[in-house]
Amino acid sequence: MGHLDHATFGWLTPVLSYVMACIGAALGLRCTVRALGASGRSRRNWLLTAASAIGTGIWTMHFVAMLGFSVSGTDIRYNVPLTMLSLLVAMVVVGAGVFAVGYGRDRGRALVLGGLTTGLGVASMHYLGMAALRLHGDVTYDPVLVGISVLIAVVAATAALWAALNIKAPIAVAVASLVMGGAVSSMHYTGMIAVGVRVSPSGDLLPGATAMQFIFPLAVGLGSYLFLTSAFVALSPTAGEREASASAQRPVESAAR
Template sequence: MGHLDHAAFGWLTPVLSYVMACTGAALGLRCTVRALGADGRSRRNWLVTAASAIGTGIWTMHFVAMLGFSVGGTEIRYDVPLTILSLLVAMAVVCAGVFTVGYGRDRTRALLVGGLTTGLGIASMHYLGMAAVRLHGDVSYDPVRVALSVVIAVIAATAALWAALNISSPLAVTVASLVMGGAVSSMHYTAMFAVSVRVVPSGEILPGATAMQFIFPLAVGLGSYLFLTSAFVALSPTDGEREASASAQRPIESATH
């Protein structure tokens, strides 16, 4: 059996991946709160932003954590198309979950359907990402731990969507996103501990790209997207602030005419 190391860089990758997951969650919850206060096209745009933030956060968390994953006796490469597919799956599925909740008539049913969809999506994103791993040897999974990781993903997603519907104060959003980041991270590491690798030493060159060639630049790009969007959302006025500034300008206009 190959020796698996889940934190080859020490605490750096687990902590950084947790921060990414929390940032994505906080931004996503904030956007969902804004979406529920808006309607029409504005609501749709906020929901899409929320989904892309949560999806990006989860995916970046997964692959930043994967940067710290190493197996004794073999190098690791990543299949590029599969890795990108896992990102698209994360976005699409979170989008479906967020829209189910954003437009659901029956709150409870929307939550359960949205949570289940999103949770299964997060899990499939994770295992697609794992399927993209290329190494010298055979990868196998412990079915009990795989099942546990899927259950954690569904619970985490449902809790996050519930938070998005019921929480609007900045402090509560912060707490919810820390919890959600923790849930996503624990799902990731549960799923990683389900993995065992039987290394078959080989001189052949592995297909795919190394983490530093491909995963690292992509994670940096997506991380930048998250932080820039967070700044934009934090600075854009809420509907209440817009109305206040509009009513403040009216007396000035009537005075000048």
């Protein structure tokens, strides 16, 4: 068996990946709450932003964490199309979950469906990302730990969505996003503990791209997207603020007449 190291760069990758997951979750949950206060095209756009934020957050979390992953006795490469597919799957499946919450008639059922779908989105993204791994040897999984990792993702996604929808204080969304970020990270590392690698040393060149060639630039790009979108969402007025400013302008207009 090859020795697996999950933190080649010490605490840097686990901490950075957790931060990315939290930012994505905070932005996604905030957008979901904003979507429920909007209607028509505006609601759809907020939900699309929420899905892209959570999807980007979990993808960046996974691959930033993977930058710290190494196996003794073999190099690691990533299959580029599969890696890109994992990002797409994350956004589409999380999107389905977020839309279930945004358009659900029955709040309770919408929450269960949304949490289940979003959680499965997190898990499917993780294992698709793992399927993109190329190394000299065979990768095996402990099915019990894989099951636990999927369960963590589903329970946490449901809890985070519930908190974001039911508790209106800004601190609650912050706590919910820390919980969701923590859950995505613990799901990831539970999934990684489930991995065993039987290395068969070989001088052959591995197909695919190295993490630094491909994963790192993409993670930086997606991270920048998250930060910029967060700033935009933080600065855009809520429906309540828009109403307040509109009613404040009315007396001024009538006084001007």
